[in-house]
Amino acid sequence: MAKAGDALHRAFFGLLSRLPAAGAQKSVRRYFDWWHRRPDPWRYTSDSYELDRHAALLGCLPRRDYARILDVGCSEGVFTDLLSKAHPAAETLGVDISAQAVRSAEGRAASAARFACLDIRRHAPQGAFDLVVCTEMLYYVGGSRSLRLVSGRLAGLLEPGGVLVASHPFPESRRLHRHFAAAGPLRPIEELVVRGNGRPYGISVYGRAPAPFTAPL
Numbered sequence: 001m002a003k004a005g006d007a008l009h010r011a012f013f014g015l016l017s018r019l020p021a022a023g024a025q026k027s028v029r030r031y032f033d034w035w036h037r038r039p040d041p042w043r044y045t046s047d048s049y050e051l052d053r054h055a056a057l058l059g060c061l062p063r064r065d066y067a068r069i070l071d072v073g074c075s076e077g078v079f080t081d082l083l084s085k086a087h088p089a090a091e092t093l094g095v096d097i098s099a100q101a102v103r104s105a106e107g108r109a110a111s112a113a114r115f116a117c118l119d120i121r122r123h124a125p126q127g128a129f130d131l132v133v134c135t136e137m138l139y140y141v142g143g144s145r146s147l148r149l150v151s152g153r154l155a156g157l158l159e160p161g162g163v164l165v166a167s168h169p170f171p172e173s174r175r176l177h178r179h180f181a182a183a184g185p186l187r188p189i190e191e192l193v194v195r196g197n198g199r200p201y202g203i204s205v206y207g208r209a210p211a212p213f214t215a216p217l
Helices: 003-016 021-035 048-060 078-086 099-108 144-156 172-182
Strands: 068-072 091-096 114-117 129-135 158-169 186-194 201-208
Touching: 021 099, 048 078, 048 129, 048 158, 048 186, 048 201, 068 078, 078 091, 078 129, 091 099, 099 114, 144 158, 144 172, 158 172, 158 186, 172 186, 172 201
Parallel strands: 068 091, 068 129, 091 114, 129 158
Antiparallel strands: 158 201, 186 201
């Protein structure tokens, strides 16, 4: 999708997400079910921008072992599979609002990752994660109030010492990511801006403080 098309697409969903909650939820889900009627609609497996972005995202992850990984807005699970293969010992879960996207992700069976249909604006997956990834989806959740809610929900899913990585087009990424910086448990670790491909994007890495050490009695 061209840069101008990206902006129009995001603007359209910005307006759509401001509909009354039930109507917006249904409309967004129906649209993405329709969008995923054909394989790889975002060209994650062939577009140089997407391939470079996925490589940059993997490169930004702090080098450590992860036990549970969550990919929010996973679409057909292309990046979810990359996460699962990079960290094979982890339990990796991809969630998306589109049931059609989740069916396609499960049908690809390219890794040990699991997938579930879930609207992060309304619900959170069970349990806690030590890595949460959120890319190219926050502009779908609505205005500042919804962004604060979703950002707080994602921050709250992190285990103490966990890592959250977000990536969106730059400079819009700074507006979308600022709510993570305001979330109480999180502290900024790194911001990377990639400009070389004509479609700049930002990657922000946040960490949740480790649990306080308690000396044994």
